[in-house]
Amino acid sequence: xxxLTQPASVSGPPGQSITISCTGTSSDVGNFNLVSWxxxxxxxxxxxxxxxxxxxxxxxxxxxxxxxxxxxxxxTISGLQAEDEADYYCCSYxxxxxxxxxxxKVTAL
Amino acid sequence: xxxxxxxxxxxxQPGTSLIxxxxxxxxxxxxYGMHWLRQAPGKGLEWVAVIRYDGSNKYYADSVKGRFAxxxxxxxxxxxxxxxxxxxxxxxxYYCARDLGYQLILMWSFDIWGHGTMVTVSS
Numbered sequence: 001x002x003x004l005t006q007p008a009s010v011s012g013p014p015g016q017s018i019t020i021s022c023t024g025t026s027s028d029v030g031n032f033n034l035v036s037w038x039x040x041x042x043x044x045x046x047x048x049x050x051x052x053x054x055x056x057x058x059x060x061x062x063x064x065x066x067x068x069x070x071x072x073x074x075x076t077i078s079g080l081q082a083e084d085e086a087d088y089y090c091c092s093y094x095x096x097x098x099x100x101x102x103x104x105k106v107t108a109l
Numbered sequence: 110x111x112x113x114x115x116x117x118x119x120x121x122q123p124g125t126s127l128i129x130x131x132x133x134x135x136x137x138x139x140x141y142g143m144h145w146l147r148q149a150p151g152k153g154l155e156w157v158a159v160i161r162y163d164g165s166n167k168y169y170a171d172s173v174k175g176r177f178a179x180x181x182x183x184x185x186x187x188x189x190x191x192x193x194x195x196x197x198x199x200x201x202x203y204y205c206a207r208d209l210g211y212q213l214i215l216m217w218s219f220d221i222w223g224h225g226t227m228v229t230v231s232s
Contacts, residue, residue: 001171051218097171
């Protein structure tokens with residue numbers, strides 16, 4: 001199972017909105033609504049930010065939102081803040097296993 | 110509080126075996142599916158294995174199938190990963206994580222993570 005494709009880096013000024021894409025295939029992202037997103041700061045364990053494409057766990061800021069169209073899922077961060085600087089990973093169920101994206105480094109310029 | 114704590118990592122030679130443990134606390138361990146995931150140094154996340162809440166089903170990534178075995182002991186609130194025939198490419202931080210789903214449901218989303226334990230495979 002090949003990794004899902006994410007841009008290596010995305011950046012924007014504080015206060016702006018950015019979107020991270022996560023492209024898979026009709027066998028994973030396109031076939032299941034079991035897409036999740038994780039935020040990882042350096043040296044820390046990942047944190048769940050979005051599950052089932054667009055649902056936020058309790059305690060996650062509503063500045064984070066998720067969506068999906070066809071084989072591509074997206075994570076949008078509205079009102080970018082310095083604390084949002086981190087690596088972000090998408091993950092999808094494939095029918096038999098989980099597959100992660102290649103990861104995106106988000107920078108607030 | 111809800112917590113997962115991994116242990117058992119270390120430096121091992123290629124071809125040898127190692128067992129990782131993950132101690133759970135603060136929630137009803139026996140009601141949740143549990144996963145192992147890993148992250149090679151400077152690399153991205155990789156899903157490794159999952160076990161259902163009752164141990165009835167286990168699934169593995171192709172990269173570890175036949176070499177790794179996931180298990181659980183609900184009496185000890187502990188998850189295990191038995192790793193054999195270790196290779197250099199298995200070098201990574203290994204995380205255990207709780208599935209967001211409850212009992213029969215696996216949501217393939219990981220809401221509670223441990224801090225990780227480092228496994229280095231090197232001669």
